[in-house]
Amino acid sequence: MQFISEQAQEMGDPAFSKRVREISEAGLERCYQCLTCSLSCPVAFAMDYFPNQIIRMVQLGLKEQVLSSTTIWLCATCETCVARCPNEVDVLRVMDTLREMALQEKVKGKETIIPIFHQTFLGSIKMWGKQHELSMLLLLKMRTRDIFSDIGLGMKMLLKRKLSLLPPKVKGVEEIKAIFERTKEGSA
Ligand code: SF4
Numbered sequence: 001m002q003f004i005s006e007q008a009q010e011m012g013d014p015a016f017s018k019r020v021r022e023i024s025e026a027g028l029e030r031c032y033q034c035l036t037c038s039l040s041c042p043v044a045f046a047m048d049y050f051p052n053q054i055i056r057m058v059q060l061g062l063k064e065q066v067l068s069s070t071t072i073w074l075c076a077t078c079e080t081c082v083a084r085c086p087n088e089v090d091v092l093r094v095m096d097t098l099r100e101m102a103l104q105e106k107v108k109g110k111e112t113i114i115p116i117f118h119q120t121f122l123g124s125i126k127m128w129g130k131q132h133e134l135s136m137l138l139l140l141k142m143r144t145r146d147i148f149s150d151i152g153l154g155m156k157m158l159l160k161r162k163l164s165l166l167p168p169k170v171k172g173v174e175e176i177k178a179i180f181e182r183t184k185e186g187s188a
């Protein structure tokens, strides 16, 4: 866990704070730093900033620190923080908004693998309407340039038919693609 330095607090970008508030509609101005979200978060121990700190940093407009943090990628979207926040701040929507902003602004953060997985997973949903594990894994391997690390496990899964060679057949793929296009237009 890191602390927010006084120097960093003076360098805030109010436009960033406003944008996150408008896109997320998470009510983050209601946060009074009670720490309930961070004390409830199952992965807070692994984050560089706790969820309550991320909320405070967004309020202060600390764009660079927030978008490059590991926290936004380690958030497991479990919604525990949302259920327990006494002020109904939707921390998860803030995390979602920050992830999309980090991707769109091509921020090179401290976490490198999870953003690639995130994009690969969403790409598979957009393409097939459902995840197709085999093509997703191959793409992930190429993008992370980690081709051979668990090839034996992959072969075993293929032989046991745990990985389907053919992509799934899903009705309404065009509608799913249209949703992706619409959210792209309306997102960060
Ligand atoms: S639980 Fe809610 S009010 Fe408390 S620190 Fe977290 S976001 Fe802020």
Ligand code: SF4
Binding pocket: 037, 040, 041, 042, 043, 044, 051, 074, 075, 076, 077, 078, 079, 080, 081, 082, 091, 092, 095
């Ligand atoms: S949604 Fe994310 S930030 Fe909130 S408790 Fe779950 S893992 Fe932690």
